[in-house]
Amino acid sequence: MSYNILLVEDEKEIRRAMTNFLRREDYHVVAVETGEEALREYTKTDFHLVLLDMMLPGIGGEEVLEWIRRKSDVPILIISALNDELIQLDAFEQSVDDYVVKPFSMNILVHKIASLLRRVYEKQKKEIIYHDLRLLVNNYEVYYQEQTIELTVKEFEILQTMLLNSGKVYSREELLTVVWGYDYFGDSRNIDVHIKNIRKKLPFDCIKTVKGIGYKVDRL
Template sequence: MKLLLVEDNKQLRSMLSRFLENEGYDVLEAETGEIGLAFFDQEIIDLVLLDIMLPGIDGFEVCQTIRQSSMVPIIMITAKSEDHDKILGLDVGADDYIVKPFSHKEIAARIRAIMRRVEPHQKNKKELIGLIVEAKTYEVSLFEQSVHVTKKEFELLHHFINHPNQVFTRDHLLDIVWGIDYFGDFRTVDSHIKRLREKLKTNEKTNWQIKTIWGKGYLFEVINE
């Protein structure tokens, strides 16, 4: 299980990382929110431990950015104990909130508690006729054949199958998958969807397809037979 620890206090980060590694976790350390988001974009993360008071972008903004594309569990770590800060942390998408100082055992217990709630849902496969998408491992298979997809292609597909028969504009998909700060051409959505369609092409009968809705965007159509 891979954890992302975003904490600017080097001593605390190092101590907590060593403790969690001794508990059997694989830990990625980030000292700023920007570095944490870069790691998150590159790796498959199972849980995020996120300090609020960070240099540059703070933990609230990091949490909001992650929530645009992922429901990975997030535990906020902070020196602030005021109720409005706790409420704000939960409102932007955190799953739990722990106040410094804390014991390492408390952190471990909170991680275990969250994963007990999350893992049953992570194990549930998103399955249609012939198509299986594993959220935890980023694996896609089509009629029992593995399909290699990039991280962005997977995130597009995962978003589609969780919102079947719903039309999404290119701008919406850019915000959800690439982030609101992405300034590239919206045609990148078209090219990713084109490649995704090619990879999911089959002669077998299915009850789903990625459709282009001219003048609007795309939808993942599912026909209930």
């Protein structure tokens, strides 16, 4: 599925960097500088996610947020230099879905976006069929030709992550972030051990090594 993202950010360099980074991740991005442009673009396209800076010239981010919320429950991720707890809590009370404080890591932002989009748009997906492998999403059950394959929690989450995003190459660090969380600082080589164990348990090797980068599952 190709996702449409509306990026509202008045700082030119940040806007350009985010746009380029997200497009490399295969997102379709419409990037605007002002609140007025955001409202205009929002009426033209069916967006799956809005990345919204709160400090904008003209119509401010809070007004854009209120306007969108009157019309839609589209996921909104706030990008702001304001690190005040009360401001963040107020934003969540206005039904934003996540909040990122500047400066931020582009890799972390991409993972937050991917996680949010999966949660909203793939929540109806109950299972993944990959050749004769069947994985029940978030149920920690995997079958091959209806025979149960016993995976640990982390092994399942690694396999599920790659099957949900088949074709995408994951670095070890990305898999650690997605599966273990943003605050995990363990050895990235732990991923190699888990991948090795998954390969031993599966009847065929669906996980491919991408030399010098990480791992992926080929698209069907």
